[in-house]
Amino acid sequence: MTRDIPAHLRRAVIKRAKDRCEYCGLSQDGQEATFHIDHVIPRAGGGQSSAGNLALACVSCSLRKAARRTAADPQTGENVPLFDPRQDAWTQHFRWEGVQLVGLTASGRATVVALAMNRPLILAIRNEEAALGRHPPR
C-alpha cells in the first residue's frame, strides 16, 4: 500500500487530505496507527503511484477497500463503483447524521457498507472525536 511511494509524494498526499482519511474523514490526530496511502485504482489494475491516483486512508478503510473498485449498493444489490476521492465530491455522496455516515448515492451507500464505515468501534471513536471538537470534519 505504501511501498514505493517517495517521501515527498507521501507528504503531499497527507497535506492535500488535511491529515484525514479521504473515505471516512477520520483525523490522523490521536490515532496510533499510521494511515495508509491508498491507490484509488489498485496497482494490480494498472493504477499509478502518482498524486492523481493516491489518497490518504485510515487503516480500516484501506484494508477493507484493498484492491476493490466496486461493491454492491445495499438498496438495489447492483454492483457500483466505490467512492473515488480523486474524482468524486465527498459531500455529494455522504453526509453525517451525528456520528453515523449516510450514503446519499449508490456509490456512497456501497462504500459505507464495503468499508464498514459505521461499525461500533468507529462510532465510539467518532464520539470521542466529537467531544474533542474534531467531528464532524470540517
Ligand SMILES: [Zn+2]
Ligand atoms: Zn477511513
